[in-house]
Amino acid sequence: MQGDMAITSRSSLLGKDAAYWGMVLLPAVFLATLYLVPVISVMVRSVTEPTLGLDNYAVILENKAIQNVLGKTVYICAVTTALTLLFGYATAYAMCRMPEREQRLMFFLVILSFWISVLIRTFAWIAVLQPQGLLNDILIGIGIIDRPLRLVRNDLGVIIGMVHYMLPYAILPLFANMKTIDPTLVPAARALGATPRKAFMTVFLPLSLPGLAGASILVLIFSSGFYITPALLGGGKVVMIAEYISVQMSETLKWGLATSLATVLMLVVLALTIAMSRYMDIGDTGKKA
Amino acid sequence: MATDANRQSVEMSRIVAWMTTCFLVLPILIVIPVSFTPKRYLSMPAGDWSLRHYEVLISGGWLSSIGDSLLVAICSALLALAMGTLFAVGHWRLNNGVTRNLRLLLLLPMIVPPIVHAVAFYQAWSILDLLDTYLGLILVHTMKALPFVVLSVTASLVNLDPRLEQASRSLGASSRQTLFYILLPQVRPGMLAGGIFAFITSWDEIIVAIFITSRAVYTLPKRIWDGLFDNVDPAIAALGTIMIIITAIGLLIKDRYEKAQKT
Structure with missing residues (x-):
């Protein structure tokens, strides 16, 4: 039976x-x-268009215009990531130490901005930063400047828009990571005689490093392929790799170049993802082999 | 004195945090006053307010784009929800080397940059004759939304012991009963979250839409994109205002829901 x-x-x-x-x-x-x-x-x-071989990749390595685009992409990504991490870290740090009501309000505002469409956000930045925009109006109104500042169609505009988009992607994982750090450790280090700076540098910072590494790679991944904000706030003056690919695809119809640049971008992002998976759980259930 | 220094640094970071939050939120809120400008172009209303840009939204083009976006988002969210849930449950039950690798495949669309998707689908869909069709866009959005469904349904299964299912079966429940009474209640919150995520992924998606659609399918982000390029249209501010309000209400509801779940 x-x-x-x-x-x-x-x-x-x-x-x-x-x-x-x-x-x-x-x-x-x-x-x-x-x-x-x-x-x-x-x-x-x-590797097949226009002829079989690595010609397209040779062009990428040699062509001056492409070198400029790649250089610009690396530069904008680096500055964006650094600024995002700096302000994101400070924000997450402060959030961990706030009274609960204040923390909930700040969390709500960060999430709110996170959910607003990137197009609406870019539109808002155009309204603020353009020559006849809000910021220039205010600055001229109170007499700080007498001619509008150039805030869009340059690196500055693109970086402002990108940092704005990336900040929640840094704040949220950093906050999640810092919440897991035992809040009694820093006071303990202080009680044992460490200065505030030393307690932070030797106790808190090392414990938050995995979160910091994960967040910075995440921001780097998103910024490297970013298209919308650079295209709109850069106004054709600041061309990053994604926009360059789109031009090759839709205007000059150089498909060999478009596909090889896309391949390079994809491989870089995949490499970054593998690096990130060492610091961050990419949604795994903890049952990794 | 030492604690003073400590408190000072916490105060400092708190000021930086609020400045950062203002930087995040205030520029977005600018669209609210801009949406009431009586002028044709992007400007702040000086004294006189107008609803003309809201009237534009409910007439003609914008409305049909909202329809297109809703259709594509609902279809792709449902497809992604069905396939993502199937996968998550199957993976949870089998959980071996093969399914773990397949899981990486399903998460791939979340990682590959959108511009690469644009190149890939422009090429492939032109061969399959899917350019500028609802089906073409729905398929792409389904694939882009799948990872979010897989992640959230998987998350809701983490704490479910696979033996629970065996227990249910050995106590005489049929596999259908087990599915409906044991598994489904457990994955429902994950499905809800994943479905919402999938819907928003499609609703917001712009980059692939720019390249694989033109006239026949004209989603809302595409219309905003074109509006931003031609001459910055204040109707976008009106639309943005509505979206901000909906987002805020949605988040408040979610907050309430989560609080209610806790107590």
Whole structure:
């Protein structure tokens, strides 16, 4: 009787496993055919168009204009990431030490800005920063300047818009990480005679480093492929890699170049993701092999 | 004295934090007064207010774009929800090397930069004749939304012991009963969160839409994008104001819901 039950339950388990395999494979096959094939064919096209070989990559290494675009991308990403991390860290740090009501309000405001569409946010920045915009009006109104400052169509405008977009991506993981740091550790270090600076540098900062590393790579990943804000606030003057790819694709129709630059961007981002997975749980359930 | 120095540094960081928060929120709120300008161009209303830019929204083009966006977002959210939940439950139950690798595949659309998606789908959809079709955009948005559904449904399954299912079965429940009474209640919050995430992913998606749609499918972000390039249209401010209000209400509801869950 008991053996009987064991057999039925095992056979039904096997049958059930088949159902579960079906559940897993249906979306996987869907993605493999409609996602993976198009993405891989980008890479394939980068070495087959116009001729078979690595010509496109040689162009990337040699062409002066492309070098400028890549240099600009690295520069804007570096400045954006540094500023975002600096202010994001200070904000998360302060949030951990606030009274609960104040913390909830700040958290609400950060999340609110996080959920507002990037287009609306960029539109708002145009309204604020353009030559006849709010900021210039105010500054001229109170007599600090007498001619409008150039705040858009340059690096400054792009960096402001990008930092604005990236800040929640830094604040939220940093805050989550800092909340796990035992709040009695710093006072303990202080009680043992450490100066506030030393207590922060030797106790708090090292404990927050994994969060900091994770957040900075996350911001770097998003900024490197950023398209909307640079295109709108840069106004064609500040061209980063994503916008350059779009021009190759839709205007000059240099598909070899577009696909090879896309491949480079994708490989950089994948490498950064692998680096990030060492510091951050990319949504894993903790059952990593 | 030493604690004074400590308090000072906490105060300092608090000031920086509020300045950062103001930097985040205040520029966004600018769209609210701008939306009431009586003028044709982007400006602050000086004394006189007008609702003309709200009237523009409920007439003609904007409304049909809202319709397009809703259609695409609802279809792709439902598709992503169905496939993502299937995958998450299957992976939770099997949880072996193969499914773990497949999971990385499903998370890929979250990591690859949108401009790469644009290149990839422009190429592929032109071969499959899916450019500028609802189906083409829905498929792309479904794939982009899948990772969020997989993540949130997986998260709601983390604390569910797989033996619970066996227990339910050995106590005589059919597999359908087990599904409805054991599994589904457990994943429902994850499905809700994932579905909302999926909807917003599609509702907000612009970069792929710029490249793979033109006239037949004209989503809201695409219309805003065009509006930003031509001449900065104050109707976008009116739309932004409505979206800010909806977002704030949504977040407050979520807060309430979470509080109610805790007590």
